[in-house]
Amino acid sequence: MEIEVKNFEELSNKQLYELLQLRSEVFVVEQDCIYQDVDGKDERAIHVLGMEDGKLVAYARCFQAGDYFDEASIGRVLVRENYRKLGYGHEITKASIKAIKTKYKADKIKISAQTYLVIFYESHGFKTKGDRYLEDGIPHIAMVRA
Template sequence: MNFTTKQFSELTTYELYEILQLRAAVFVVEQDCVYQDVDGKDFKSLHVFGLKNDKIVAYTRIFKAGDYFDNASIGRVVVASEERKYGFGHDLMKASIKAVKTYFKADKITISAQVYLKKFYESHGFVKIGEEYLEDGIPHIQMVRG
């Protein structure tokens, strides 16, 4: 899978539609979590996405230090449910970490991770810091890499 990184203003309307559709399918419908996904932060983030058969099936948004956390950060980590069995989540995290290093020249990355994905993020060098908390009704932990 090839990954692309774009600023918000560089996204085509088709790409933006697919990104928002994917995020809603997973975070709102699959996880049964009613929350405001379109939060205004997309404008200042970079968007990392992977295509399969010309369809966006993997996505994150990344922020430079100070735009979301004190460190650079990765958020809205999502892979289409039917594509997870292929390991695209790992490919997506590698591409996102690389994008943070390339675009923001940062090694230290903070994430707000859903608790059930702790081992997944640990496999990419993230370490839990602090206590568990609820974000939009879902248990999360803060994790840092680097």
């Protein structure tokens, strides 16, 4: 998988369409969660694209401190369903952490993790913080990497 890191203005129309389509496919359809994915925050984010043979197979978006949380943050982390057993979730997470360090010069990163992924994110240095909560009907917990 090849990684591309782009700000909003660098995304082509095709890339933007593909990432919005994939986010909807995973977070709205697959997880059966009705929510507004196009939330007006993409323009402030950097977008981490995992490409294979010209196709978007993994994705995350990153924010500098203050744009989403008080800390820098990673969100909308996903891997296309038929690519999930290939370690791409780890690759896109590592690339997102690196992008935040490079672009924002930040070491502290906060995420809102779906609770079933706590062990996954702990393997990347994140620690749970606070109590579990529902976000769009799905159990989540805040996690911080310092």
